[in-house]
Amino acid sequence: MTDAESPRPLRSLTAVTNRLLTRGSPFEMDVVEIRGTPTRVWSHAPASLRACLETSLEHGDAPALVYGEESISHADYYRTAATLAHRLVDEYGIREGDRVAVAMRNYPEWVIAFFATASIGAIAVPLNSWWTGSELRFGLTDSGSKLLVADGERLDRLADVLPELSIPSIAVRTESALPENSRSWHEVIGQVSPGVRLPEAAPDPDGPATIFYTSGTTGLPKGAVGSHRNMIQNIVTGEYSRARTFMRLGLELSEYQAYVDALPTPSILCVLPLFHATGAQSIMLPILYRGGALVLMYKWDTEEALRLIERERITSITAVPAMITQLMASPNLSEYDLSSLLALSSGGAPAPPAMASRVRGNLNDVLIGQGYGLTECSAAAVTNGGPDYQIRPESCGLPAPPVDVKVVDPVGTELPPGSVGEVWLNGPGVVIGYWERPEATAEAFADGWLRTGDLGYLDDEGFLYIVDRAKDMIIRGGENVYCAEVEAAIHEHPAVAEVAVTGVPHEVYGEEVGAVVHTLPEQFLDADELRSYLEPRIAAFKIPAHIQITKDDLPRNAAGKLLKKQIKREHGWLGEE
Known part of the structure; x- marks a missing residue:
């Protein structure tokens, strides 16, 4: 059932919200105290990234990670991650709170290293694979990483600096001679036992789990320290957004759940880098937790993306608007079978309203949406999809139910609907702060609120509109x-x-x-x-x-x-x- 074919009138947002958030539904909420601030959270979100990894055992032989001609089942993905987790503890002495840097392209090993690290209570530090050697050196020293897991290209860039840093490394997919104090991935993993389980650990849901570095378009990048709870909220938020879309079209919650149960196993084409919050938190986490397939691309290529949609029966894609525009403009678009594609979302950058009409002109049955968020609020905090996106394509949508949004003037006074000011966010995705940057943390975070630096306004129904970055506005x-x-x-x-x-x-x-x-x-x-x-x-x-x-x-x-x-x-x- 699609928004274009719906035989029922749109149900009001208030009615849909009341139905979805009732006690006993999959989307009920609790209030917990996070760093002294009472905060709404999803009741049925997993407790930690470790819990997310453990669910893969339930999905058995279903594909989890697909790269090129390689396909790794959920069971093998779990067993490899559990094996690596033991090696981290037993051979590298990684303990709770230690930092493990991951620097590579979108390979299956990225996902495995990330979850193995977080599952033992250590902190995963994804480094930007586009960085130069000196920038990678900054990330390693700034985070104080105890171990580096990197592909051959990143190790080559670091060849002159790794010896002085004295950081051991695990080399992934490299044909070059290994640096000093480095071992290959296959040597480290060794034999994987069919019955292997994760080492004993109990990560604190509100303890540090990740350090994602900001884009660094101005000044040095800052490491946003995210907790397990910060990361996992996106799993339920994404599902809530889909349910809201279909219930707006007239379905009851039970009908929506029956519809989802009847769908094929989901598969998502991951065209965004995993070291970016959207790639890891909005794409990787939800699809693996739901037992779907994460289809990885080495780099963006329009024709390769179309080929993968057809071959892997891709059900959804989240991409930056420029990628979606290139897909829609491909002269070969009609030559591929894209019938499996159910949803197309933009994230990571603002989407122009014209994008919706271009997608609708080529893929009429696909649900279109977009989200808004920052590294500092753990990706998507506001979402817009389906009929609401058709009605308001210029809006990034409504806040997720656990999230509060306000628009303030330069002195922090809340502004009425329609007035442009700085957007502030509050919710379970707001990160702990910046790694070892107390002044920057105090400037950006206050009493649970994140000062986004974005200019926007709210309409009378609570839809958020982003008009600019504060520093980009032209006077x-x-x-x-x-x-x-x-x-x-x-x-x-x-x-x-x-x-x-x-x-x-x-x-x-x-x-x-x-x-x-x-x-x-x-x-x-x-x-x-x-x-x-x-x-x-x-x-x-x-x-x-x-x-x-x-x-x-x-x-x-x-x-x-x-x-x-x-x-x-x-x-x-x-x-x-």
Whole structure:
């Protein structure tokens, strides 16, 4: 059943919420005290990442991890992770609270190392696989990691610094000679016993489990310290969002559960890096916990993604908007069987409203959605999907029930609906703080609230709209120009694949609006045509005075975020630094 085919009128949000959150439902909540703050949490979320790993034993021979021609069952995935956990304890002396860094592409070994580490109460430290050797060195020293699990490419980058750090390493998929104090993955794992079980451990749900480094688009990256409870909330939040979508279409909760039970085993195409919060927390965790298959991609490739959707019978994808745009623009789209695809969501970067119409024009039966969150709130805190996304494609949605959202002015006073201010979040996903950064922690977190640095507003029904990053907002002659609004208007042009809007220094106005536009293949667009297109859509002062048209992809970091400072530098728009 899809939103396009629903024979029933939309049920009200209030009625759906009341049905879903009743005591005894899969989505009931409790209130627990987290670091002195009473916080709503999902009652039926697993207790820890260890508990998530243990559920794989229940799923037996069903595929858990797929990479290329490799397929690892849930049972073998658990046994390998349990074996590695014993090696970490017995051979490397890893204890509760020790940090184990993981630096590699999206390989099955990434997932195994991550869960093996967290299951014994140690702290997993995913490092950005795009980082240079010096950046990887920073991550290792900043986190104080006791062990590194890395692929060959990362070890090559670290060849000159690993000896001085004296950190042992486990080498994954490398053909080069191993560094000093390094052993291969296969040597470390050795024989895997069919009856192996995890070492004894009882991780504290609110104790540190992960350090995910922020993207670092400005300044040095900061390590966001997440607890087990922070991580696992996404498992239930994602399921709640799906249930809300179908109950809005008229189903009862029992009908929705019957519908889900009748679906094929879920499989998700993981096109985002696992070291990013969206990849690990919104994609990896829920699919493995539900017994589905995590289909990993080494790197994004449009045609390879289409091939994998058909071959692996992919049921859902979460990707940054630029990837979804490229999928929809593929000239070979109709040549693939995409009938297994049930849901397509954007995450990791803001989605332009035009994306919904482009997907709907090509894949009419697919449910479309998007989410909003940050590393510091453990990925998705706000979600929008199905009919609500069709009605409000410019909104990132409603907060998950355990999450509170408010919009405040510069002194922290809460603003009424419709007023733009800084978005603050409170809920079970808000992380413990920044690793060994007490001043940065105090600046970003207060009494359970996360100051996101994003500008937005709430409407009368509680839907959240993000209009810009506070630091990205352009002030042109005293007028506020929100980059996201201008980008959304430009995205409506059918020739546009992606766009970055930034401020350009100006002696009189302070700043003018600049836009770099990447056009779709075989599409032509010039600056004057684009300005004419925008004139009836946005105010004159918001129309870019500087427009650069390119056929090249715009630079993004590994999380899919546009590198606007780099874009400004490349086009001479940076001004004095």
